[in-house]
Amino acid sequence: EGEELVRDLLTIAALGRQGLEEILALSERSDLGRPLAGKGVALVFQKPSARTRNSMEMAVVQLGGHPIYIQKEEVGLGTRESAEDVARTLACYHEIIAARVMDHRDLETMAAATDTPVLNMLSDRSHPLQALADLLTVKQLTGRIAGAKLAYVGDGDNNVCRSLAEAASLLGAELTIASPEGYGLPDRLDGVTQVSDPAEAVEGAEIVYTDVWVSMGQDAEAETRLKALAPYQVGEALMARCTNAHFLHCLPARRGEEVSDAVIDGPRSAVWRQAENRMHSARGALAWMLGA
Numbered sequence: 001e002g003e004e005l006v007r008d009l010l011t012i013a014a015l016g017r018q019g020l021e022e023i024l025a026l027s028e029r030s031d032l033g034r035p036l037a038g039k040g041v042a043l044v045f046q047k048p049s050a051r052t053r054n055s056m057e058m059a060v061v062q063l064g065g066h067p068i069y070i071q072k073e074e075v076g077l078g079t080r081e082s083a084e085d086v087a088r089t090l091a092c093y094h095e096i097i098a099a100r101v102m103d104h105r106d107l108e109t110m111a112a113a114t115d116t117p118v119l120n121m122l123s124d125r126s127h128p129l130q131a132l133a134d135l136l137t138v139k140q141l142t143g144r145i146a147g148a149k150l151a152y153v154g155d156g157d158n159n160v161c162r163s164l165a166e167a168a169s170l171l172g173a174e175l176t177i178a179s180p181e182g183y184g185l186p187d188r189l190d191g192v193t194q195v196s197d198p199a200e201a202v203e204g205a206e207i208v209y210t211d212v213w214v215s216m217g218q219d220a221e222a223e224t225r226l227k228a229l230a231p232y233q234v235g236e237a238l239m240a241r242c243t244n245a246h247f248l249h250c251l252p253a254r255r256g257e258e259v260s261d262a263v264i265d266g267p268r269s270a271v272w273r274q275a276e277n278r279m280h281s282a283r284g285a286l287a288w289m290l291g292a
């Protein structure tokens with residue numbers, strides 16, 4: 001008792017290097033069979049989603065399973081019913097409980113309440129499924145992860161940046177984050193450097209990454225954030241400083257804010273390949289959680 005490993009996936013850091021490498025290897029395979037045949041995966045969303053919902057539903061189908069999409073009004077996580085009781089209920093029907101939540105602690109509560117594995121589909125703290133797709137994309141574009149030079153420009157104190165930084169650090173990529181005062185990543189990680197000048201961050205970069213300046217749930221701070229982050233737009237002048245770099249963005253983009261049309265639609269943008277990789281990495285993550 002208590003020895004069986006429950007393969008939750010709440011953060012990249014908790015996966016460790018081995019778990020991360022295993023999932024990336026599984027993500028590159030299309031011969032994973034149908035480990036979910038006749039089984040369900042619950043997909044609970046407290047926030048909107050295009051990529052995560054669709055890539056997860058298709059990944060579940062590819063593994064032979066049946067996804068059930070659950071909007072926030074339906075389960076009322078913490079309002080209609082406690083997060084514990086929602087998790088215990090979904091565990092009666094599903095092999096995996098996946099959730100996109102406002103508060104990361106709800107994921108921890110759900111994971112603690114049941115032996116059914118819980119998957120983070122984005123919280124205020126982290127977005128591990130995104131980082132898995134990001135690293136897969138980096139490997140495809142540069143031929144490697146260890147030693148690859150990544151620059152992240154913009155809001156460093158968000159879910160996408162934190163998960164990317166944890167993943168880069170575990171696998172030996174070099175990440176430089178450029179953000180204004182007060183918007184840096186609060187965590188200290190091996191291999192992750194923080195600067196304030198975007199030009200310094202992209203020097204020698206092979207990948208330039210950005211995300212929105214106003215994340216879901218931060219609308220009240222929108223005005224302050226847009227003002228503070230305005231000098232951090234990834235535009236053509238910045239991309240001209242790293243002529244071999246590819247551009248990545250987790251999407252959705254707010255064009256004209258964190259990135260210009262010319263960059264996101266330009267020849268060096270790989271955002272659609274990155275979006276497709278969300279499905280492959282979701283399949284790898286699910287297979288790993290099932291014990292592959």
Ligand code: CP
Nearest residue numbers: 049050051052250251
């Ligand atoms: N990148 C991402 O998670 O997109 P969605 O919010 O559309 O799922």
Ligand code: NVA
Nearest residue numbers: 158160211215216251
């Ligand atoms: N940082 C963004 C990512 C969206 C996929 C947000 O949390 O809204």
